[in-house]
Amino acid sequence: MVPVKIECxxxxxxxxxxxxxxxxxxxxxxxxxxxADGTAAANxxxxxxxxxxxxxxxxAPLAVAATTPIASGNSRxxxxxxxxxxxxxxxxxxxxxxxxxxxxxxxxxxxxxxxAAEIAYKVSKERTAIxxxxxxxxxxxxxxxMCVPLLAYLLFEETxxxxxxxxxxxxxxxxxxxxFFVTGILAVVxxxxxxxxxxxx
Numbered sequence: 001m002v003p004v005k006i007e008c009x010x011x012x013x014x015x016x017x018x019x020x021x022x023x024x025x026x027x028x029x030x031x032x033x034x035x036a037d038g039t040a041a042a043n044x045x046x047x048x049x050x051x052x053x054x055x056x057x058x059x060a061p062l063a064v065a066a067t068t069p070i071a072s073g074n075s076r077x078x079x080x081x082x083x084x085x086x087x088x089x090x091x092x093x094x095x096x097x098x099x100x101x102x103x104x105x106x107x108x109x110x111x112x113x114x115x116a117a118e119i120a121y122k123v124s125k126e127r128t129a130i131x132x133x134x135x136x137x138x139x140x141x142x143x144x145x146m147c148v149p150l151l152a153y154l155l156f157e158e159t160x161x162x163x164x165x166x167x168x169x170x171x172x173x174x175x176x177x178x179x180f181f182v183t184g185i186l187a188v189v190x191x192x193x194x195x196x197x198x199x200x201x
Contacts, residue, residue: 002049006041010034020046080109082119089123096196099124128191130198135187138180145177 005015012033018025024043031038080088088109089102097105099120106116152170187194 004042004045006038086119089119093123093127094198131187131191131194135184138184142177142181146174149174
């Protein structure tokens with residue numbers, strides 16, 4: 001039996017064991033992904049595997065040649081540069097993807113696990129800093145807005161004119177300010193609780 005490894009034009013790698021007939025495939029074989037005929041590639045691989053038995057001095061070079069198709073598959077998929085990886089990771093993290101999801105995505109793109117995890121962690125820290133900064137602005141805006149009902153009340157007390165509509169508007173602003181204040185506190189204390197996209201500006 002000869003172990004055969006084939007790389008399809010679509011990028012799919014597949015392997016199987018076969019008993020050659022007259023030094024070639026006894027039948028046809030197709031890619032399990034796209035269905036393309038892989039018989040010629042299998043025959044070439046079998047010839048490379050059988051050649052070292054006939055010419056011993058060339059065994060080492062032929063062994064290297066036999067592994068070339070799998071290596072070329074990785075090369076075709078390619079490994080993105082670190083700069084490009086950080087750019088894509090940053091976009092995903094800012095849109096709300098988790099650090100684990102981004103690390104897995106970068107691994108698929110060709111980066112090793114440690115480098116993918118390092119980039120995902122770095123960009124995740126950037127998101128955390130942005131969320132906390134936005135939280136501080138929410139706290140400040142919330143405090144200012146919560147002061148509106150109080151100022152309106154003091155003004156109404158001084159003038160002696162109480163306008164219901166304006167009072168309701170001022171109280172509404174105060175309630176919205178309280179919401180900003182609470183969400184801002186949560187963003188500063190627990191930035192990971194912030195879900196969804198984050199404005200980088």
